[in-house]
Amino acid sequence: xxxxxxxxxxxxxxxxxxxxxxxxxxxxxxxxxxxxxxxxxxxxxxxxxxxxxxxxxxxxxxxxxxxxxxxxxxxxxxxxxxxxxxxxxxxxxxxxxxxxxxxxxxxxxxxxxxxxxxxxxxxxxxxxxxxxxxxxxxxxxxxxxxxxxxxxxxxxxxxxxxxxxxxxxxxxxxxxxxxxxxxxxxxxxxxxxxxxxxxxxxxxxxx
Numbered sequence: 001x002x003x004x005x006x007x008x009x010x011x012x013x014x015x016x017x018x019x020x021x022x023x024x025x026x027x028x029x030x031x032x033x034x035x036x037x038x039x040x041x042x043x044x045x046x047x048x049x050x051x052x053x054x055x056x057x058x059x060x061x062x063x064x065x066x067x068x069x070x071x072x073x074x075x076x077x078x079x080x081x082x083x084x085x086x087x088x089x090x091x092x093x094x095x096x097x098x099x100x101x102x103x104x105x106x107x108x109x110x111x112x113x114x115x116x117x118x119x120x121x122x123x124x125x126x127x128x129x130x131x132x133x134x135x136x137x138x139x140x141x142x143x144x145x146x147x148x149x150x151x152x153x154x155x156x157x158x159x160x161x162x163x164x165x166x167x168x169x170x171x172x173x174x175x176x177x178x179x180x181x182x183x184x185x186x187x188x189x190x191x192x193x194x195x196x197x198x199x200x201x202x203x204x205x206x207x
Contacts (some may be wrong), residue, residue, distance in 0.1 A: 003164060004095060007116050008074045010152075010161035011054075015077035017157030019055035019085070026061060031190055033061075035140065035200050039109065040065035042202075043138045046106035051096050051129075052113020056082030059089055062109065069109070072096075096125050100132035108133060111142035115166050126180035133205040139182060145170060145189065145197040170199050177203050 011018070026033055040062060050059040053071030055078055062069035070090035073079050082091040096113065108129050117125060129139055146167025155161040174184050182203035190198040 001097075003116070003118060004074070004097070006162045008076075010155065010163045011073075011075035012077035014156040014159045014161060015055070015075060015081055017159065018078075018155070019081045021156050022055065022057055023085075026057060031188065032142070032200075035142075035188065035202075036061055036109075037065060039107065039138060039140050039202065040067045043067060043107040044134070044136070046134070047104065048107035048109065049100065049105050049132070051108060051110045053082060053091065054078050056086045056089065056091060058109060058111055059091070060086045063089060067107070069107075096128070097121060099128045102131050103134045105132050105137060106134055107138040107140075109140050111140075112144075114141060114143050116163055117166070118164070119166070119168075123176055123180060126176050126182070130181040130205050135205060135207045137205045139177075139201075139203045139205070141173065141199075141201045141203075143168060143173065143199060143201075145199045170201070173199075173201060177201065181206050 048062060048067050048069040050062065050069050050071045053059050053073045056071050059069050059071040071082055072092050072094040074095050076093050079091045079093050144167040147169055149164055149166045152161050152163050152165050170187060177184060183206055184201065184203050186202040188200040
């Protein structure tokens with residue numbers, strides 16, 4: 001799949017600059033920190049996958065909150081940095097389009113990783129998430145809100161990139177999640193007055 005290759009290559013290219021950009025970003029975003037803290041408080045004991053983990057800052061934060069989390073990312077360059085910066089944690093190269101073992105997880109976090117996935121693949125990926133979660137398992141998504149797709153050609157540090165960035169209505173995302181077997185528990189819209197709002201959705205796999 002061309003989009004998968006383009007996404008992997010793009011993030012490999014910007015890996016070091018992206019890692020520097022996000023390394024301390026969570027400390028300046030109280031709503032995101034609160035969302036992770038709430039996720040950690042509600043997730044059952046057991047493994048949690050941070051899918052699209054990048055350089056591992058969210059994975060590390062979850063572990064700091066007492067969650068047994070590991071990271072998965074499409075970009076080997078990102079995984080190399082995550083392992084370097086967080087040597088005691090587990091990180092793997094992988095794609096969200098590849099199913100995880102059934103009922104192997106108590107939670108999944110996917111922050112700003114669904115945004116590169118084509119619309120026609122989202123339902124199958126959400127079904128994969130549902131299959132990987134144990135009954136009652138928790139899923140938290142962070143994504144761009146809107147109704148457009150744009151081609152990103154330049155990224156962090158001015159490096160060339162070639163990947164699609166999808167902005168999606170919350171209603172579309174919640175419908176996909178419900179169809180995949182999730183119950184929506186919470187929605188949070190961030191920066192609604194700006195041109196680049198984001199949303200956090202927390203859902204639980206139905207028993």
